[in-house]
Amino acid sequence: xxxFVFILPIITxxxxxxxxAPMGRVLLLxxxxxxxxxxxxxxxxxxxxxxxxxxxxxxxxxxxLLLTSFIFACISIYSFSYVDETVIANKPVFNCxxxxxxxxxxxxxxxxxxxxxxxxxxxTTLVSAPLIFIHRSREALEATWKYVIICSVxxxxxxxxxxxxxxxxxxxNIDTSLTFSALYDVATKLDPLWLKAGxxxxxxxxxxxxxxxxxxxxxxxxxxxxxxPASALLSGALLNCAFLGIYKVHVxxxxxxxxxxxxxxxxxxxxxxxxxxxxxIISQPDYKRMLAYSSIKNMGIISFGVGIGGFALYGAxxxxxxxxxxxxxxxxxxxxxxxxxxxxxxxxxxxxINYLPxxxxxxxxxxxxxxxxxxxxLFISEVIIIIGAFQQQHYISVGxxxxxxxxxxxxxxxxxxxxxxxxxxxxxEVGERPLRLLPPYALLLASAVLCVWIPDVVYAAIxxxxxxxxxxxxx
Amino acid sequence: xxxYLSLAIAILAAPLFPGIILKVKxxxxxxxxxxxxxxxxxxxKLLQKGSVYSNSTSFVFTLxxxxxxxxxxxxxxxxxxxxxxxxxxxxxDVIVLFYLMAIGRFFTVIAALDTASPFEGMGAAREVFFxxxxxxxxxTILILFYRLNGSLSFAEYFxxxxxxxxxxxxxxxxxxxxxxxFMVLLTENSRVPxxxxxxxLELTMIHEVMILDHSGPDLALIExxxxxxxxxxxxFITHLMYPFTLAHGISNGVIFYIIIAIxxxxxxxxxxxxxxxxxxLVPKFILTSFALVFFAAILxxxxxx
Amino acid sequence: xxNFTEAILVIILLSVLxxxxxxxxxxxxxxxxxxxxxxxxxxxxxxxxxxxxxxPIIFFQxxxxxxxxxxxxxxxxxxxxxxxxxxxxPFIGYHASIMTGLVIILVSxxxxxxxxxxxxxxxxxxxxxxxxxxxxxxFLMMARKKAITQVIGYLMLxxxxxxxxxxxxxxxxxxxxxxxxxxxxxxxxxxIMGIILNNINTAFDDVDTTLLGRLKD
Numbered sequence: 001x002x003x004f005v006f007i008l009p010i011i012t013x014x015x016x017x018x019x020x021a022p023m024g025r026v027l028l029l030x031x032x033x034x035x036x037x038x039x040x041x042x043x044x045x046x047x048x049x050x051x052x053x054x055x056x057x058x059x060x061x062x063x064x065l066l067l068t069s070f071i072f073a074c075i076s077i078y079s080f081s082y083v084d085e086t087v088i089a090n091k092p093v094f095n096c097x098x099x100x101x102x103x104x105x106x107x108x109x110x111x112x113x114x115x116x117x118x119x120x121x122x123x124t125t126l127v128s129a130p131l132i133f134i135h136r137s138r139e140a141l142e143a144t145w146k147y148v149i150i151c152s153v154x155x156x157x158x159x160x161x162x163x164x165x166x167x168x169x170x171x172x173n174i175d176t177s178l179t180f181s182a183l184y185d186v187a188t189k190l191d192p193l194w195l196k197a198g199x200x201x202x203x204x205x206x207x208x209x210x211x212x213x214x215x216x217x218x219x220x221x222x223x224x225x226x227x228x229p230a231s232a233l234l235s236g237a238l239l240n241c242a243f244l245g246i247y248k249v250h251v252x253x254x255x256x257x258x259x260x261x262x263x264x265x266x267x268x269x270x271x272x273x274x275x276x277x278x279x280x281i282i283s284q285p286d287y288k289r290m291l292a293y294s295s296i297k298n299m300g301i302i303s304f305g306v307g308i309g310g311f312a313l314y315g316a317x318x319x320x321x322x323x324x325x326x327x328x329x330x331x332x333x334x335x336x337x338x339x340x341x342x343x344x345x346x347x348x349x350x351x352x353i354n355y356l357p358x359x360x361x362x363x364x365x366x367x368x369x370x371x372x373x374x375x376x377x378l379f380i381s382e383v384i385i386i387i388g389a390f391q392q393q394h395y396i397s398v399g400x401x402x403x404x405x406x407x408x409x410x411x412x413x414x415x416x417x418x419x420x421x422x423x424x425x426x427x428x429e430v431g432e433r434p435l436r437l438l439p440p441y442a443l444l445l446a447s448a449v450l451c452v453w454i455p456d457v458v459y460a461a462i463x464x465x466x467x468x469x470x471x472x473x474x475x
Numbered sequence: 476x477x478x479y480l481s482l483a484i485a486i487l488a489a490p491l492f493p494g495i496i497l498k499v500k501x502x503x504x505x506x507x508x509x510x511x512x513x514x515x516x517x518x519x520k521l522l523q524k525g526s527v528y529s530n531s532t533s534f535v536f537t538l539x540x541x542x543x544x545x546x547x548x549x550x551x552x553x554x555x556x557x558x559x560x561x562x563x564x565x566x567x568d569v570i571v572l573f574y575l576m577a578i579g580r581f582f583t584v585i586a587a588l589d590t591a592s593p594f595e596g597m598g599a600a601r602e603v604f605f606x607x608x609x610x611x612x613x614x615t616i617l618i619l620f621y622r623l624n625g626s627l628s629f630a631e632y633f634x635x636x637x638x639x640x641x642x643x644x645x646x647x648x649x650x651x652x653x654x655x656x657f658m659v660l661l662t663e664n665s666r667v668p669x670x671x672x673x674x675x676l677e678l679t680m681i682h683e684v685m686i687l688d689h690s691g692p693d694l695a696l697i698e699x700x701x702x703x704x705x706x707x708x709x710x711f712i713t714h715l716m717y718p719f720t721l722a723h724g725i726s727n728g729v730i731f732y733i734i735i736a737i738x739x740x741x742x743x744x745x746x747x748x749x750x751x752x753x754x755x756l757v758p759k760f761i762l763t764s765f766a767l768v769f770f771a772a773i774l775x776x777x778x779x780x
Numbered sequence: 781x782x783n784f785t786e787a788i789l790v791i792i793l794l795s796v797l798x799x800x801x802x803x804x805x806x807x808x809x810x811x812x813x814x815x816x817x818x819x820x821x822x823x824x825x826x827x828x829x830x831x832x833x834x835x836p837i838i839f840f841q842x843x844x845x846x847x848x849x850x851x852x853x854x855x856x857x858x859x860x861x862x863x864x865x866x867x868x869x870p871f872i873g874y875h876a877s878i879m880t881g882l883v884i885i886l887v888s889x890x891x892x893x894x895x896x897x898x899x900x901x902x903x904x905x906x907x908x909x910x911x912x913x914x915x916x917x918x919f920l921m922m923a924r925k926k927a928i929t930q931v932i933g934y935l936m937l938x939x940x941x942x943x944x945x946x947x948x949x950x951x952x953x954x955x956x957x958x959x960x961x962x963x964x965x966x967x968x969x970x971x972i973m974g975i976i977l978n979n980i981n982t983a984f985d986d987v988d989t990t991l992l993g994r995l996k997d
Contacts (some may be wrong), residue, residue, distance in 0.1 A: 115960050122963060126970060145927065148974065152934060152967045153921070156941050159961060163945045170949060647786030654794065756803070759874050763801045766878045770793055773885055774908070 002049040002057060005038050005065070006106035013099030021091035025080050028095050032069075032076035035102060039069040042110075043457075049110075053177050056112040059464035060317075064244055065109040067321060068237040070446070071328050072102050074439035078332050079229035081435035085339060086227065087135075094134055094227070100127040101233060108241040112179045114162045117245055118155070121209060124238055125151045131230040132222050143218075143225035150218040151209055158205025158245070164198030165249070167191070180248050184468070187255035195253065199262050202249045203269065209242035211296045212269045212303060213276035220280070223292035224344060228335025231288065235295045236328030240320055243302060250306060254469035259309065266307030267397060273300025274404035281411035286344045287337070290415050291330055294370055297408055298323045298378075304401065305385040312388025313466045314473050315381045321458075322369070322377030322447050329443035330366035333359050336436055337419070340428040346415050350422030358432050360420055362440040367416040369447060371409045376444070377451040477724060481559040485551060488732070489706040490514040490699065492739045499743025514702065521695035529688060532589050539586025540689060540696035546579030547703035554710060555634050557731035558719025564630035572629075573613055579700065580606060587685035594677045598684030601754070605669065605681070608761040609662045615768040616652055616659075622775040623648070633714045640718035651771035653715050657741070658764035660708040662757075664701065667746040669757050679751075709738045785825040789909040791818045792943075793885070796916045799936065800877040808932055809855045815913075816847030819939045822906070823946050823958075839959060846965050851935065854972040858928055861976050872923035880923075884915045906947040914940025931971045938964040 012031045016024040041047060043062050049055040079098065088094055104127055107120040125148065133144040166178060171191040176182045183190070208215035223231045246266075253262035277297025284290040298319065305316025336359040341349045353360045369376030382405070389398045450458070463473060494511040501508025510516075528536065550572045555561045584603060587595040617627070624632060624639050632639050641649050662669045665682035677684050686697050713734040719727045752760060795815040802808050820843035823836075870877065888911035892904050917937030921930045938961065945958035 119960065119963060122967065126967070129970070145974070148967070148971055149921075149930060149934070152964070152971070153918075153937065155967070156934075156938055156964055159964065160941050160944060163941075163948055163958065167948045645786075647783055647790045650787060650790045651794065759801055759803075759878070762875055762878055763797065766797055766801075766882055767794065769882050770797060770885055771790075773882075773889055774905070776889070 002042060002047040002055055002110060003051065004047070005035070005042055005110060006103045008038065009035060009099045009103035009106065013096045013103060016099060017092055017096040019092065019095075021083070021095065024092050024095035025083060028076050028098060029080055031099050031102070032073040035106070036069045036073050039066050039106075043461075052112075053179055054113045054116050055110045056179070056181060057110060058112065058180070058248075059461045060247060061109040061111075061244060063317070063458075063461050063465060064240045064320070065106055067240065067324055068102070068105050068109065071236045071324055071443065072233065074442050075229045075232050075328065075332070078232075078335070078436055078439040079227075081433050082227070082229055082335060082339070085430055085433075088227070089136055090134070093130055097127050097130045098230070098233070101131065101230075101238075105237055105241050108244060112181055114165060114178065114180065114248075117248070118158055118162055121158070121206065121242060121245055122155050124241065125155065125209070128230070128234065128238065131233075132226040134227055134230070135225065137225075139221075140225045143221035147218045147222040150215070154205045154208025154215060156205070157201050157208075161198045161201030161203075161205055161249070164194045164201060165190075165252075168194035168198060180252065183252055184255050187252055188257060190252075190256055192256065192258060195256055196258060196261055199249055199253050199258075200265065203246055203265055206242045206245040207269060207303075210239050210246065210303075211242075211273070211299045213273040213296060213300070216273065216276065216296045219296060220289045220292040223295070223331075224286055224288040228288075228331055228338060231291075232328035232331035232335075235292070235331055236324040239295060239299055240324060243299070243320065246303075247306065251468050254309075259469060263307040263309055266303045267394070268307075270300045270302070270304030270307055271397060271400055271404075273297065273303065274401065276300075278404040278407035278411065281408055281415075284411065284415065285346055287346050287349075287415055287419060288331070288334055288344050290346075290412065291327065291334060294408065294412065295323075295327055297404065298327070298370075300404075301382065301385065301401075304397070305381075305388065308385070308389050308392050308394060308397075309469060310388050311391055311472065312385045313469070314462060315384030315388055317462045317465060318377060318381035318384065321450060322381055325443045325447040325450075326366055326369040326376060326378065329362060329440040329447075330370060332436070332440040332443070333363040333366055336432065336440075337363070339430045339436075340432075341424075342429050346418050347422075348424075349419055350424030352420045355424070355428045356432055358437050359440075362437065362444060364416065364420060365444050366440070367412065369444065371412060372405060375448050375451055377447045380451055477559045478562055481556040481728065482551065482562060484728070485554075485556045485706065485710070486548075486703075489702045490518060492706065492709070492735060493702060495736055495739040496743040496746065499740050500747050503744070503747035514698075518695050518699060521698070522692050524691035526691040526693055529590060531591055532688075535582075536586045536589045536688075537693070539582045539589075540693040540700070542582035543579040544696045544700035544703075546575045547700040547707070549575055550707050551703055554629050554707060555714075555719075556710060557724075557727045558634055559724070559727075560634065561630050564628050566626070566628055566631075568628040568630075569617055569632075570627065573610075573617075576704065577606075577610075583685060583697070586689075590688045592688065594680075594684050595687060597678075598681055601681045602665075602685060605662055605757060605761060608758055608765070609659050612655055612659050612761065612765040612768055615765060615772055616656060619648070619652060619768055619772045619775060622772065633719065638718050639715065641716055642718060645775070648771040648774055649715050651767045653712055655764035655767040656708070656712050656715070657738075658760065658767075660705070660712065661742070661745065662761055662764075663708065664705045666742055668749045668752045669760065671751045674751075706735075709735050712738055785822065786905060788818050788821055788825065789905055792822075792909050792913060792939075796913050796936065797878065797881050799920065799932070800881045800916060801874050803874065805859045805926070805928060806856075808929065809852055809859060812855065812932055812935060813848055813852045815936070815939060816852065817844055819913075819942060820844040820847050822943065826903075826906075826946065843962065846962065847939070851965060851968055851972070854969060854976070855928070855932065858972050858975045862928070870924050877919070877923055880919055881912075881916055884919065885912045888912045888915065903947045906943060910940050910943030910947050912940070913937075913943060916940075927975055928972075931968060931975070934971070935968050938968065 009031050012027055016027050019027060042057060043066055083091055083094060101124065104120055104123040108117060111117040111120055129144050129148050132147055133140050168191040171194060172189045174186050174189055176186055204215065211219040223234055226234060250262050253259060274297050277293045277300060280293045281290055284293065302316045302319050305312040305319060336356060337352060338344060340356055343349065369378055372378045372382045386398055491511065493514050497513060498508045498511065552562045553564060553568050553572055584599040587599045620632060620639055621627060623645060624637055626632060626635055640646060665672060670681040672683060674680055689697055713731060717730060717734055719731065792815055795811050799808055799811045802811060820840060824840055888908045891911060892907045914937050917933045917940055920933030920936060924930060942961040945961055949958055
């Protein structure tokens with residue numbers, strides 16, 4: 001009953017819709033902490049799928065499932081306090097959509113059938129749109145509209161990509177069940193032309209959802225308008241799920257012997273995303289948008305790493321883990337700042353270090369982490385990607401990569417400094433609460449720990465995920 | 476014999492059908508409407524009257540009605556009504572005929588300008604502008620038919636060995652041609668939504684304003700020419716919709732006139748349910764008709780070979 | 781007798797062209813009814829599908845119901861509710877739009893002719909119509925300002941994708957693939973519901989996406 005992993009949050013989510021908000025909050029917490037052990041049990045392989053032709057547990061899927069579950073647990077603690085302190089017109093809808101969001105994302109990680117994967121990703125769009133619109137302002141409406149329209153076009157193109165993949169099956173006269181695991185076995189018999197076309201459309205389609213430039217335009221708006229727990233979830237979990245869709249097709253390409261083509265496509269999108277992220281960060285007046293552009297940049301790095309393959313692929317998977325942990329922590333800290341100062345404009349905020357000392361610690365540590373400095377994991381993952389790229393002789397790409405990293409560091413540094421030590425003389429609205437401090441700390445701690453010590457099971461899972469396409473740890 | 480007979484019937488019957496348009500419009504308006512033969516009565520009335528000529532006009536003014544009627548009549552001589560062989564036919568006659576109709580229009584325009592009335596000049600400008608646009612559509616239709624059928628004459632289009640019709644090999648494409656030809660019909664014959672023959676304000680007129688100064692028999696000639704032109708376009712569409720290749724003289728004729736009546740009814744319906752376009756939207760309307768046949772022409776190059 | 785598949789395809793192309801040139805929203809909604817019904821009828825007339833079981837027949841009827849009745853009804857409601865009587869003011873004018881339509885079909889013919897080698901036979905026209913519909917939908921989304929016209933553009937895009945799926949895939953799989961395109965209609969429905977329910981008419985003067993332009997860098 002592996003399906004229970006995503007059925008549970010969906011059921012509790014629907015139940016929460018009928019409950020009053022305080023009980024819904026408790027239910028959110030309960031769901032999160034039921035989902036976490038459930039994911040761990042799945043991870044240990046104790047659950048078998050009831051519909052093996054639709055769902056199965058792949059190592060990369062499980063990795064992202066566990067990550068999502070952990071982040072969601074932290075966010076649920078945070079939102080337990082956060083929702084109470086902000087004005088949200090319809091709190092049951094918030095609770096419901098958070099849980100449905102978790103459910104659909106878990107479904108993405110477990111699906112093995114391209115169409116089921118596609119349906120699940122479409123469902124994430126549908127259930128997360130109300131989260132972005134939750135404040136019901138004009139800006140929120142605009143952000144939601146952009147999110148729905150742009151992601152819908154993306155999802156439509158991804159469906160076209162799936163058509164092309166099935167067409168390549170038809171042309172190759174292959175009669176097998178349409179699942180990724182079955183397709184990997186017959187990959188070499190697929191028609192390469194249509195497979196390439198399918199890959200391009202899938203990358204454009206799911207890449208829209210993942211925030212790859214130039215299809216990223218919805219992302220900064222949605223992330224800045226959504227309430228902070230939802231932003232953290234969007235950035236830390238949803239982007240990974242969309243990545244999973246691309247990765248599965250990339251593996252299919254690699255098994256079919258087209259790794260060079262798909263790798264180059266991913267490298268191209270990766271570099272463009274990095275630069276778009278870096279350039280828009282530099283003079284960004286809104287700190288949540290700044291974090292959103294940082295997500296775009298990091299998705300670019302991941303896609304770059306996966307495109308290069310080999311050792312860099314390992315780095316890319318590490319990058320996924322650490323980026324999710326650190327970025328969701330940063331969004332939660334940003335939520336604390338937003339609650340206290342009531343604005344997202346960097347110029348109207350200052351002296352966070354005096355007013356919110358504990359948030360300052362997590363926020364600044366997050367900045368260190370996201371800039372790729374030790375003791376946080378992005379340091380290691382970026383170094384590995386760079387080494388991997390050097391091994392594959394992508395010297396120009398590495399040069400561009402480093403320039404982008406420097407730009408981001410400069411841009412983000414300016415904003416962090418201005419927030420932390422800038423001028424501010426008025427009173428703050430809401431102080432700090434332990435429930436809103438613990439989760440960002442926990443997430444950062446997880447990243448720091450994973451930086452110095454990776455548990456063997458996680459290490460093995462990453463190696464399992466990448467061995468299909470020749471990724472190794474020893475280069 | 477059959478050719479003469481069908482031509483004679485067509486020439487005699489042409490003024491009957493505009494009566495159908497009036498009937499349909501009256502039906503939509505919930506009125507009884509004028510009798511079906513109203514146009515015959517009008518023609519008879521006009522022919523009995525005398526003509527009034529302005530002092531400022533020259534012989535050009537009197538030439539206009541005659542030439543426009545003559546050009547419309549000549550076109551009918553070449554058309555295979557209900558599948559009967561036309562009186563004349565040669566390779567390339569369609570091009571000659573469409574330009575013959577243009578000559579008719581040219582003389583109407585020049586007669587309008589001859590009156591030196593500002594209204595008539597305005598109407599002439601509009602008429603020429605819109606028919607220039609419609610010409611693009613007509614010639615794309617001819618290109619399309621050439622691709623389908625390889626000929627350039629009405630007789631070969633409809634009575635040749637590979638007739639163009641909806642039921643033919645690439646008949647689906649003719650849907651495009653029929654729709655756009657219907658749009659051209661509305662444009663060329665000054666019907667709603669391009670022009671409103673029933674309007675009373677000179678500023679909004681296109682065709683009617685050009686013939687304001689004509690009276691009596693002159694006006695009758697112009698009206699008759701207009702009836703023939705409309706009849707020609709309707710017959711053209713009719714032939715695209717139904718193939719009249721089999722030699723069943725009588726039944727062909729009946730079907731032909733039934734379909735013609737339906738097309739006139741459609742014109743009447745269009746006039747009843749649509750308002751006239753603003754002047755600046757008319758080019759878009761004509762352009763759409765061009766785009767439609769262009770679509771079809773492209774498709775013949777792609778797959779319908 | 782007349783070839784029904786081709787006739788329907790021509791109707792679809794006609795609807796695409798008219799939608800590019802239509803100035804009134806209600807006319808656009810009516811065109812979408814025609815297009816929706818035509819698109820859902822296509823699979824019934826394709827030759828190589830042989831005899832259809834009762835399952836697919838019911839499915840196609842549901843398709844017609846969704847594409848031809850449900851979605852247009854929602855669109856109609858939205859147009860009425862938001863009370864847009866004015867003509868749509870486009871970013872790209874109507875003449876230019878129609879010309880773009882011509883260019884699009886030229887390009888689709890070109891593409892299809894180049895792909896024909898690896899296609900199931902006899903479906904080239906279907907592919908031309910499909911690519912044209914899809915590309916025109918894209919174009920409509922970019923060229924029009926009103927939110928509701930963008931949704932209609934998306935609907936066209938989706939119809940095009942459904943047609944491409946029908947043209948390209950055989951129905952030999954045990955699980956239907958193309959039919960899941962219907963789920964995209966769900967998104968369309970959600971977008972329209974968004975327009976209707978979110979009181980865009982009270983928040984804005986009208987549903988104009990240029991008014992949705994406050995979030996910028």
